[in-house]
Amino acid sequence: MLSVFLEVLRRDLLLAWRNRADVLVTLSFFTIVACLFPFGVGAEPNLLRTIAPGVLWVAALLATLLSLHRVFSQDHTDGVLEQLLLSPEPPVLWVLAKVLAHWLTTAVPLVIAAPALALLFDMTQSATGVLILSLLLGTPILSLLGGVGAALTLGLRGGGMLLALLVLPLFVPILIFGAGAVDAYLSGTGANAHLMLLGGGSLAALALAPWACAAALRIAVE
């Protein structure tokens, strides 16, 4: 059973490696969106420092959203998805592997790039540390919930916009706790509560989302 998980994970990571440009595009998108804000609101350092956590989280949210179509769409067009569903292996396992591959190829690069962007916004080192931690704990929820959305909109016309409408309202709590963690740390109340809620949310999404995702995939392929 574990071998299916590992095999699908290995395959998806290999595919991502062969199409590394996609990952780079997501990363560039993340950077550019974050860099747009100073042009919009002005380059006043205090203001930038205040909005930095929110801006980076919104940019991460949008970058994840735009990369979600990669989770299933290629497998859907070339028929791999159908074969996986026909196989006797439990779908939850390989769905989880695919979502994990998405997280590793999308969220982890964002987390690595985030400190550099935090420098542009003049965030302190310790605040950057909290931001990274909140991204690490929160982005799994984005990939998991986003996976459900991607499965529901698989192969639909106007799928991208529709996907945004479906998942962005659901992402709001993650944005609140993610950006809130840094704010709470800076205000001195401590980020523990926010980080724990993000971690708890990740675990809950880990337990529930793959089932919804597998059900949605069955419907999409039917």
Added chain:
Amino acid sequence: MESGQRFSLFRYAAPNVFYPLAGRLAPWFAAAAVGFTLIGLYLGFFVAPTDAVQGEVYRVIFIHVPAAWMSMFIYLIMAFWSAIGVVFNTRLSAMMTQALAPTGAMFCFVALWTGALWGRPTWGAYWVWDARLTSQLLLLFLYFGFMALTRAIEDPRRADKAGAILALVGAVNVPIIYFSVKWWNTLHQGASVSLTKAPSMATTMLMAMLVMALASWAYTIAVVLWRVRSLILERERHTDWVGEVLDAKGAQA
């Protein structure tokens, strides 16, 4: 014996049995909605006393509060029908879900709109990022997402099932969204005006509000029954019984 009970329980789950029943019930609920609305608005606008603090402007609550209640409740009912549809694989429950969504979105919008009209004279702003307002706005987006998804899928069976999953995922998230927004709001700014700490309400005000709530229930049921009838006709148009129904209508006209 047991098969007989099952038969009666699921009897009205068959579209061709439910269709005439919905047609018989809908006018009654529509009449009840009109009656309750007239009584409620009369009580609210002419009988209920003027509020000591807010003046006449408070009277918008007779539309606002029932609309807000209804918008939240309809999402729950949608999740309920979705769960039934997923478990028992009944076609009618998905049709009910899809018939409910536009009404829920409408009530959501009415609640936001009347809230803005009330907020301007009371808070001095059409919109504040209050927890209730924000979660209501997100609920409107959830309704829009549901409607957009079910409309975007051409195959009705797939639309039904995908909509059911989305409604259930949304229903799990609604309390999370509400409490996160509430927490976010209290961290950023104190609540502008607390509705929960409002001075105890005069009995006539409460009565008017409850009558209006009944009116919105009756309205929702009537509209949903009519919408479900259209959906049934559309989905079952290839069957014989729909042909007979339409022939009978044609003969009447």
